[in-house]
Amino acid sequence: MDRRRVNGPAGGTAPPVYASTLTGKTASAANRTRQPNEIRKIFVKTGLTPSASGSAYLELESSPATHHSKSLTNRTPALKLTCTVHGPRPLPRSAPFSPQLLLSTRVKFAPFAARQRRGYIPDASEKDLAAHLETALRGVLIGERWPKSGVDVVVTVLEGEEDCPLEALAEGNQGGRIGGWGLMSILSGCITVASAAVTDAGIDCVDLITGGVAAIVRQPSAPLQLVLDPCPSDHEEIVAACVIGYLQSRDEVTELWAKGNISPSSSGKETKPLCFETLVDLAVEAANGARRVLVEAIKESTEAKLESSAVG
Amino acid sequence: MSRHKLVKGLDLDEELNDFDGGVEDDYDDGVSAEDKEQLRQGLIRVREVIGENGDFTDKEIEDSLWHYYYDVDKTVNYLLSQKAGSQPKKSKKKKGDAVGTAAKDFFKDSPWLNIPKERCGEILIEPLYPRGRLLGGASKADGAPKSKLAALAAARKRKENLKPEDDQDAPSSVTLLDRLGAKPRARKPDPQFSSSSSDSQRTPAEQEKTTQARKYPARKSPSAEALPAEQLTEAPSNASEDLPSSGGDGELERTPAAAPSVFARTIFGPSAESHAPAHGSADSRMSKSLEYHTEFDFTVPSPDDVVIKAQSTKRPAQKPGKQPAPQANNDRSVNAIAHGVEEVAIEDVRVRRKNLDVLAEFGKLKAKNAANFVVIGHVDAGKSTLMGRLLYDLKVIDQRTLDRYRKEAERLGKGSFALAWVLDQGTEERNRGVTIDIAMNKFETETTSFTILDAPGHRDFIPNMIAGASQADFAVLVIDASTGNFESGLKGQTKEHALLVRSMGVQRIVVAVNKLDTVAWSQSRFDEITQQISAFLTTAGFQSKNLAFIPCAGLTGDNIVHKTTDPNASWYTGPPLISLLESSEPVARALEKPLRLTIDDIFRGGVQNPLSISGRLDAGTIQVGDTILVMPAKETATIKSIEVDSAPSDWAVAGQNLILHLSDIDPKYLKSGDVICPPSAPIPCLTSLTVKVLAFSHITPMHVEVLKGRLHAPGRVTKLLAELDKASGNVVKGKKPRLLKPGAVARVLLEMEEAVPLEQGGRVVLRAGGETVGAGLVE
Numbered sequence A: 001m002d003r004r005r006v007n008g009p010a011g012g013t014a015p016p017v018y019a020s021t022l023t024g025k026t027a028s029a030a031n032r033t034r035q036p037n038e039i040r041k042i043f044v045k046t047g048l049t050p051s052a053s054g055s056a057y058l059e060l061e062s063s064p065a066t067h068h069s070k071s072l073t074n075r076t077p078a079l080k081l082t083c084t085v086h087g088p089r090p091l092p093r094s095a096p097f098s099p100q101l102l103l104s105t106r107v108k109f110a111p112f113a114a115r116q117r118r119g120y121i122p123d124a125s126e127k128d129l130a131a132h133l134e135t136a137l138r139g140v141l142i143g144e145r146w147p148k149s150g151v152d153v154v155v156t157v158l159e160g161e162e163d164c165p166l167e168a169l170a171e172g173n174q175g176g177r178i179g180g181w182g183l184m185s186i187l188s189g190c191i192t193v194a195s196a197a198v199t200d201a202g203i204d205c206v207d208l209i210t211g212g213v214a215a216i217v218r219q220p221s222a223p224l225q226l227v228l229d230p231c232p233s234d235h236e237e238i239v240a241a242c243v244i245g246y247l248q249s250r251d252e253v254t255e256l257w258a259k260g261n262i263s264p265s266s267s268g269k270e271t272k273p274l275c276f277e278t279l280v281d282l283a284v285e286a287a288n289g290a291r292r293v294l295v296e297a298i299k300e301s302t303e304a305k306l307e308s309s310a311v312g
Numbered sequence B: 001m002s003r004h005k006l007v008k009g010l011d012l013d014e015e016l017n018d019f020d021g022g023v024e025d026d027y028d029d030g031v032s033a034e035d036k037e038q039l040r041q042g043l044i045r046v047r048e049v050i051g052e053n054g055d056f057t058d059k060e061i062e063d064s065l066w067h068y069y070y071d072v073d074k075t076v077n078y079l080l081s082q083k084a085g086s087q088p089k090k091s092k093k094k095k096g097d098a099v100g101t102a103a104k105d106f107f108k109d110s111p112w113l114n115i116p117k118e119r120c121g122e123i124l125i126e127p128l129y130p131r132g133r134l135l136g137g138a139s140k141a142d143g144a145p146k147s148k149l150a151a152l153a154a155a156r157k158r159k160e161n162l163k164p165e166d167d168q169d170a171p172s173s174v175t176l177l178d179r180l181g182a183k184p185r186a187r188k189p190d191p192q193f194s195s196s197s198s199d200s201q202r203t204p205a206e207q208e209k210t211t212q213a214r215k216y217p218a219r220k221s222p223s224a225e226a227l228p229a230e231q232l233t234e235a236p237s238n239a240s241e242d243l244p245s246s247g248g249d250g251e252l253e254r255t256p257a258a259a260p261s262v263f264a265r266t267i268f269g270p271s272a273e274s275h276a277p278a279h280g281s282a283d284s285r286m287s288k289s290l291e292y293h294t295e296f297d298f299t300v301p302s303p304d305d306v307v308i309k310a311q312s313t314k315r316p317a318q319k320p321g322k323q324p325a326p327q328a329n330n331d332r333s334v335n336a337i338a339h340g341v342e343e344v345a346i347e348d349v350r351v352r353r354k355n356l357d358v359l360a361e362f363g364k365l366k367a368k369n370a371a372n373f374v375v376i377g378h379v380d381a382g383k384s385t386l387m388g389r390l391l392y393d394l395k396v397i398d399q400r401t402l403d404r405y406r407k408e409a410e411r412l413g414k415g416s417f418a419l420a421w422v423l424d425q426g427t428e429e430r431n432r433g434v435t436i437d438i439a440m441n442k443f444e445t446e447t448t449s450f451t452i453l454d455a456p457g458h459r460d461f462i463p464n465m466i467a468g469a470s471q472a473d474f475a476v477l478v479i480d481a482s483t484g485n486f487e488s489g490l491k492g493q494t495k496e497h498a499l500l501v502r503s504m505g506v507q508r509i510v511v512a513v514n515k516l517d518t519v520a521w522s523q524s525r526f527d528e529i530t531q532q533i534s535a536f537l538t539t540a541g542f543q544s545k546n547l548a549f550i551p552c553a554g555l556t557g558d559n560i561v562h563k564t565t566d567p568n569a570s571w572y573t574g575p576p577l578i579s580l581l582e583s584s585e586p587v588a589r590a591l592e593k594p595l596r597l598t599i600d601d602i603f604r605g606g607v608q609n610p611l612s613i614s615g616r617l618d619a620g621t622i623q624v625g626d627t628i629l630v631m632p633a634k635e636t637a638t639i640k641s642i643e644v645d646s647a648p649s650d651w652a653v654a655g656q657n658l659i660l661h662l663s664d665i666d667p668k669y670l671k672s673g674d675v676i677c678p679p680s681a682p683i684p685c686l687t688s689l690t691v692k693v694l695a696f697s698h699i700t701p702m703h704v705e706v707l708k709g710r711l712h713a714p715g716r717v718t719k720l721l722a723e724l725d726k727a728s729g730n731v732v733k734g735k736k737p738r739l740l741k742p743g744a745v746a747r748v749l750l751e752m753e754e755a756v757p758l759e760q761g762g763r764v765v766l767r768a769g770g771e772t773v774g775a776g777l778v779e
């Protein structure tokens, strides 16, 4: 607390929650409007922060509010991420010699990122995401080209989706499921946006890495279904999900995180067995989709850079 | 274009060398004489070995020597292999090769700091052309000092951008990616370029092209097959038509690009909307961005910087013997790596508990009495000046320091504040002539060692005054006797402060009627003030035997340490202020009670002690090696060492001001206002508490801020349980009160937003809307 200033009023007020918004259970229990094999549309742009060596902004559009729910709270939340890359820059003198680029990643939720306010102190899920992001990126950076240097990759989650359907939130069981399925989409977004920012910073990579998520979901009164890019609030229950950090042109995976209840390999002869392997394949598919957008965005910013240097 | 030419003529080497120095953290700013000598010798030896074999410039050799730490063999190898390497490669590279040979190839293309001249020629200073970014921060092209490495990185980045430009015959509509990708095939292998651009200079995108053919067949995902390579080049047209479509049957073959949301558009400005930026509008965009620039001049420190600077300049002087750690709070992220390394380097040595009988030790030590006193009073009553004079007359502050203060204060046009500067150390405090935060200082007389807590008088800083007052044994109330000011002070903070210290348990008050020099030491004025104040203080609950009045003048030093010599003041025969302070009887220390210490400040006490806290031991004893519990975090820590009055000690007892160096705890569990207690007798953490309050102004069920020392916590008065009789303390019969009038005493229920460490008998102050509404005792 700042003791040198007059601080704000002691007691904050919470916005009112009206009973009418809590009752439309059937309306929004499962409102995925996308096809199962369709990912949310992505907007990526690099070069957001001039003071950083490289930066990028990514957002996943929120699905449009369904017509029977007029209130704002029933909208599926969007995902908005920014990433800044600082470096490569020399390590401080006191640091021991490192033959490689030292990568450090941080993921930070803005206090207003989710429905429940976040604190400023990094919590477990942020550290977890940062660790996953680090493994994902370490595989693509060519660290040997930057001895004695470090690079910081900082992702800020401006808006991150909630973990559970809003009804559950309203019923008051907010606890417990934090750090659940929503984190997987966020991680995938983090990987993609970090990749864009790293490219913007001109750090050599073996390939463009992108993230993708796939999940097995249970829809009300329907068999289990495989979907790309699940949004936790769209589904009644997510049975299993998998995030992947994928390098398309090398067909390599640098990061894989799966959880849930799932059999390791296919047993039957169904075309799309609900097994781990299919899930990974689908996540790869999602990552490929994201890659297209990323390539577009990078092309665009490179063109802009070219143009501007031609003018100058 | 003349500017273009000018830029062309730039020598990159020189530019890069210019970047040397400046930034402290450069790992090679400036080559030392030693290095130079080694370089020279190495150069000679390398020349010997190479002989006529190669035509390398001195610079090249020196650079490679530098890179290999003066290892001659390696340098020669490298130079020769570099020469050989510039012949065309025969074998096709295997996957993963890029990683293996990377370092070598990297330097082949652009030897350390020696980029071939023909390429330097094309380097342009990054133009002002806007890129649709957020404004702020330092731009990369502004010639600010950079490290060599950063400069190299920037140069490489620029080069990458520019490279395709020498390929002018390509149609301009072809994207950069395509051009880069097509180059190895389209052009004749040029020894300089093809080797470099296919090995080390590859952009990720380029690499993706060249490696696409040799995908592992082992695991082909269905979609990877459905993504032929040419689709990438097709994409731009695809994307632009895809943008507005709702994507009803959007298969993955389409680029799932979204239009920017409203939020994104506000960040990027209009440029984000159109995928292909309109060239014609470039000027208007530029002028727009210039407009934004004028809004805040980033060359002046930001408001935050000012505060941070003020904080960091103030701290060290307050607590002598401790190193300031501005980094600890500010930019953890930046030095995260370095920080981590430092922490690893310092192995925590287990501290052994000596199992001292602290009370016996304390008994053996015939220490002087120790007393803390807080100096209170209305703003500009002369509190800081009075204390500065006290310290000066007692020779705690030497003449030289004071002369310096006087000179600097005069330069600011605040010559009369020179004495106050002894205590007001912050820049902001000095510039404004107002104390903002509690300043601590110590002095000793023959019998007693005192700690001064100079409180701010301004009403905005009352929380800080409360923090100081909670550590005090008695108070010095300073009153401005000059005409008009006494009256306005009485309406202002004179009364409020007195009530606050009373409700925080202070029994004894020395009233210093200050600035009597302005009223020519008029006895009647003194008597008038004495009478009014003592009447007020007695009603506030001070016993008249605990009150002492003294006429004085801080600025001139009369009646502070030496008795006044002013003939007009001959009517006063009592002792000077210092004797009154000394006559204060020693306060009983709560030695037998369980340990309690409210954290005042948390800081990094140097390399050896990454985590230190300071505060006053309220009750109990403590010794090195003790395990303590931090509330409300409920985390334990170990006491590594103790400093009492900035001298190391093995133990400490209640009443002393300590610095504790802790280990085995994460700093995130500590914040100022937390309470340190023994694990065996933890202080309870309460969310709801009944408090007996004395209302200063109207109290209704409302939001309040609860303060106890450094502890600030938001809470709510939820119920007014009963009104109490002021004299007897019995419950007044009748209806439950719905409102407390100023002066009323009542029992109220407080609900806290978070659990706060408070126990029975704790004295709290309630504030709302920047005003003190009441003070109370936890029941």
Ligand SMILES: Nc1nc2c(ncn2[C@@H]2O[C@H](COP(=O)(O)OP(=O)(O)OP(=O)(O)O)[C@@H](O)[C@H]2O)c(=O)[nH]1
Residues within 6 Å of the ligand: B377, B378, B379, B380, B381, B382, B383, B384, B385, B386, B416, B417, B420, B433, B434, B435, B436, B455, B456, B457, B458, B514, B515, B516, B517, B518, B552, B553, B554, B555, B556
């Ligand atoms: N004439 C005269 N002026 C005095 C005396 N003591 C203080 N002053 C002046 O009063 C002004 C305020 O002095 P400070 O010591 O800063 O007052 P303060 O009580 O510490 O003020 P805050 O800490 O802001 O509450 C200065 O200009 C002093 O020179 C005095 O004994 N006589």
Ligand SMILES: [Mg+2]
Residues within 6 Å of the ligand: B383, B384, B385, B420, B424, B434, B435, B454, B455, B456, B457
């Ligand atoms: Mg002052």
